Amino acid sequence: MSDHIYKIIELVGSSxxxxxxxxxNALARASKTIHHIDWFEVAETRGQVVDGKVGHYQVVLRVGFRLED
Amino acid sequence: MSDHIYKIIELVGSSxxxxxxxxxNALARASKTIHHIDWFEVAETRGQVVDGKVGHYQVVLRVGFRLED
Amino acid sequence: MSDHIYKIIELVGSSxxxxxxxxxNALARASKTIHHIDWFEVAETRGQVVDGKVGHYQVVLRVGFRLED
Amino acid sequence: MSDHIYKIIELVGSSxxxxxxxxxNALARASKTIHHIDWFEVAETRGQVVDGKVGHYQVVLRVGFRLED
Amino acid sequence: MSDHIYKIIELVGSSxxxxxxxxxNALARASKTIHHIDWFEVAETRGQVVDGKVGHYQVVLRVGFRLED
Amino acid sequence: MSDHIYKIIELVGSSxxxxxxxxxNALARASKTIHHIDWFEVAETRGQVVDGKVGHYQVVLRVGFRLED
Amino acid sequence: MSDHIYKIIELVGSSxxxxxxxxxNALARASKTIHHIDWFEVAETRGQVVDGKVGHYQVVLRVGFRLED
Amino acid sequence: MSDHIYKIIELVGSSxxxxxxxxxNALARASKTIHHIDWFEVAETRGQVVDGKVGHYQVVLRVGFRLED
Amino acid sequence: MSDHIYKIIELVGSSxxxxxxxxxNALARASKTIHHIDWFEVAETRGQVVDGKVGHYQVVLRVGFRLED
Amino acid sequence: MSDHIYKIIELVGSSxxxxxxxxxNALARASKTIHHIDWFEVAETRGQVVDGKVGHYQVVLRVGFRLED
Amino acid sequence: MSDHIYKIIELVGSSxxxxxxxxxNALARASKTIHHIDWFEVAETRGQVVDGKVGHYQVVLRVGFRLED
Amino acid sequence: MSDHIYKIIELVGSSxxxxxxxxxNALARASKTIHHIDWFEVAETRGQVVDGKVGHYQVVLRVGFRLED
Structure with a gap:
């Protein structure tokens, strides 16, 4: 079994x-064009406020996937 | 269009x-006295534990709002 | 009333x-063997991804409990 | 019992x-105008030096207090 | 000479x-309502982008001022 | 209106x-190949020194742009 | 002389x-059950406030001790 | 398949x-008394210096292992 | 000589x-598809543990390369 | 070509x-007594405020230079 | 009045x-050889433990002083 | 036995x-001019890349040594 290499990209999902x-939502969008997504880490959680309520949650994710050899 | 100035305050909401x-909850309380709240960022997530279960979630928020000129 | 001492341990709960x-889940497991759990803090939120969806959320917690004298 | 909301402000006490x-000193000054102060956290400890000795200790505090409903 | 107490607030100036x-800009706005502003620290520098150019620079400042006794 | 997804990339502009x-400079280069750039954050400011003067300023930016659906 | 292994635990002392x-206080409690404590590091300093005065100082310590072979 | 819970401890290995x-060395010592060690993270790398050479490398590790149900 | 622009990507190499x-390993894989790689920075060092020994070292790298004009 | 050793010092320039x-300003002063200055990194940006305007900008720099063999 | 330049050095005082x-103690030692010391910041507080009590407190300080022109 | 004072300097070794x-390499160079070097801490690990391979590893060290009284 070989030594895998992974790439980490940063995405912001909102809902x-x-x-x-x-x-x-961020993972669904990413998996349209990226294969072998393995894990994510939440880097930041934030949101827009509209009339004193959360309009959109915005989550900054670091998403890791295996590169093909 | 002028250059806006914003203020950021820190609140702890619990639920x-x-x-x-x-x-x-934190945003609802803040919007009673503050206008033009625009965004929030989660700075810390924590909670009290009662009998091995979460008693209250406590979320430290940074809340940004536009200052009137 | 005496000056209490607390210990903080780090757990990863998954769901x-x-x-x-x-x-x-992490608090339920911890309370099987630890008394006087008082609070937790979220240190990291991450997860495994399976077929473009979250397989398991994994939350790294710092859990504080009072030591008996 | 309701879900309390807290505010955190930042003060610098010196002595x-x-x-x-x-x-x-910082807490005494803050409690003149703020009710329900619950906790503080030390964010920074610093000081001015005069003739090779500490002139004033300066402690940056985050001070948390409960907001009335 | 007494031991001064300072407060630190967080502002976002834009230009x-x-x-x-x-x-x-942020300091000018703050000095309309706050006396004795003494120093600032840049906490974050960011901006909005419009057509591949900076639309507005946004600087998050921590601003310190002396409280009256 | 749908839930947008953004990507954040890291660039170093120099001048x-x-x-x-x-x-x-970094934003101008990025906008040649990327659409919908929305914001940037300065992550690091540094530079090369030549003969006791700044040769080039180098600014590490995090640049956010909206992904098309 | 062999290569020692140390363990670091986190405690909160109060006074x-x-x-x-x-x-x-934290070190005295720890040394009841742990041998070979070698060093500590202050991770956080905080406290409870009662009537505008410090009720208890709370110091989060990382405490290092040598494991027996 | 159930939701696993992990514990993270901190060790300092030296060599x-x-x-x-x-x-x-740290992992070998830990595995004497702990089962199901799964991963480690390097938190700090340091060392003692003797006569201008490294006497011992000291690596602070966070070590994760699965708790039995 | 013009003002160069660099991009930084994040990779995880394992061995x-x-x-x-x-x-x-990570640099070798990256250089298959990327030209002008100039520098790397280690962001994290971790590993998988198998039977009390390191199975794979995993190093998270930030890798910088010059963009062509 | 030999393996160079660099030293990093910290300076605060003001203007x-x-x-x-x-x-x-900081680099000009440093280059009076230090040779081979190669790079700087901005660690902190702050300033004194006088009458609601910036009196002096103060920039904390980490300055790197090559040591002679 | 000219634009002053400061240098920051790091010392560990013990007591x-x-x-x-x-x-x-650290400031007294520093002022033997350095003029114009202006401020300090505490970077780390730690100590050695002997028989379950603090043997020496060790405080890592950043010490700032003005450079002569 | 007196209370020792230490100084910490920052060096970059390369190999x-x-x-x-x-x-x-960094410690060997430092010990040419500095006595009583006691410990180091790795602050950063990075390197230059040449043709997809590491040209030089560059390690930023904090190096502590005891000051003579």
Whole structure:
């Protein structure tokens, strides 16, 4: 078994529903063009406020995926 | 269009239900006395534990709002 | 009233359902063997990705409990 | 019992006597105008030097207090 | 001479011209309502981009001022 | 209106003239190949020194842009 | 002489008297059950406030001790 | 398959030979008493100096292992 | 001589042999598709543990390369 | 070609004119007594405020230079 | 009045008596050879432990002083 | 026994061979002019890349030594 190499990219997912939904949205978008996504880390959680309520949650993710040899 | 100035204050919201509810509680309280709240950033997520379960989620927020000229 | 001493340990809870469930799972496991758990702080939020979706949320917690004299 | 909201402000206390005195000075000043102060965290400890001795200790504190509903 | 107490607040200044102008704008606005401003620290430098150029520089400042006794 | 996803990349702009020029140079180069650039954050400011003067300012930027659906 | 291995644990000492007393309290409690304690590092200094005065200083310590072979 | 819980402890391995040897020494000692060690992270790399040469490399590790249910 | 622009990407190299080998593996893979790689910085050093020994060293690298004009 | 050794020192440059001028002032002073200065990194940007305007910009620099063999 | 330049050096003061004494010891030693010391910042507080008590407090200080023109 | 004072300086060692060699090179150079070097801490590990391979490892060290009274 060979020594794998991974790449980490940074994405911002957003959602009106909550933090987990923002994460899932970013991963769904990323998996359209990237194969072998393995893990994510939350780097930042923030959001826009509209009329005293959360308009959109925005979650900055670091997303790791394996590079093909 | 003029150059806006914003102020950032730090609040701790708490809730028995979850992280998003703690954030919404803090924003609801802040919007009673502050206008033009624009965004928030989560600085810390923590909680009190009662009998091995989360008693209250406590979320430290940085909340940004536009100052009137 | 005496001056209490606390210990902080680091746990990683995981859950397919979400961030709060991962926190609750770690606290439930910890409270099997530790008394007087008082608070937790989220140190890191991350997860495994399977087929472009979150497989498991993994939350690194710092958990504080009072030591008996 | 309701979900409390807290505010955190940042103060710098100073004292010729030492670090604890600088902290107590800042809290004494803050409690003149703020109710329900609950906790503080030391963010920075520094000082001015005069003739090779500490002139004033300066302690940057984050001070948390409960907001009334 | 007494032991002074300072407060630190966080502001975001913005300007189309550059980083120093964004700092000066925030200080000018703050000095309308705050006396005894003594120092600032740059916490973050960022900006909005419009058509591949900086639209506004946005500088997050921590601003310290002396509290009256 | 849908939930947007953003990507953040890291660039280093350089300029002999100053910090703002280094930022503008990086954004100008990035906008040749990337659409919908929305914001930047300065991560690091540094430079090369030649004969006791700044040869080039080098500014490490995090640049955010919206991904098309 | 062999290559020693150390373990680091995290404790919170508290005291009404001051920061050094809180540190000493934590070390005294730790040394009841742990041998070979070698060093400590202060990770955080905080406290509870009662009526505008420090009720308890709370010092988060990282405490290092040598493991027996 | 159930939701696993992990614990993270902090160890300092030391070695005269180098960084990797210090890591291996800490893991070898830990695995005498801990099962299911899964991963480590290097938190700090340091060393003692004797006569201008490295006497011992000291590597602070965070070591994660799965807790049995 | 013009003002160069660089891009920084994040890679994870892995190796059974040690930290330097993990770094070299990541650079070797990157240089298959990227020209003008100039420098790297180690952001994190970690590894998988198998039977109390390091299975793979994993080194998170920030890799900088010059963009063509 | 031999393996060079560099030293990094920390300086604070100040200027009434702006951030770049404060950097240039610090480098000019350093180059009076230090040879082979190669690079600088900005560690902190701050300033004194006089009458609601910046009195002096103060830039904390880390300055690197090659040691002679 | 000219634009002053400052240098920051890092010292570790130690004392059996407490944190303030360790700071004063470091400043007293520094002022033997350095003029114009203006301020200090505490970077780290730690200590050696002997028989479950603090043997020496060790305080890492950043010490700033004005350079003569 | 008196209360020792230490100074910490920052050096960058470089080597074509690896991380430990870069550390040893910096310490060897420092010990030509400095007595009583006691410890080092790795602050940063980086390197230059030539043709997809590491040209030089560069290790930023903080080096502590005891000052004579």
């Amino acid at each position: 009106k529903s909550g933090i987990e939904a923002a994460i899932e | 028995k239900s979850g992280i998003e509810a703690a954030i919404e | 397919k359902s979400g961030i709060e469930a991962a926190i609750e | 010729k006597s030492g670090i604890e005195a600088a902290i107590e | 189309k011209s550059g980083i120093e102008a964004a700092i000066e | 002999k003239s100053g910090i703002e020029a280094a930022i503008e | 009404k008297s001051g920061i050094e007393a809180a540190i000493e | 005269k030979s180098g960084i990797e040897a210090a890591i291996e | 059974k042999s040690g930290i330097e080998a993990a770094i070299e | 009434k004119s702006g951030i770049e001028a404060a950097i240039e | 059996k008596s407490g944190i303030e004494a360790a700071i004063e | 074509k061979s690896g991380i430990e060699a870069a550390i040893e």
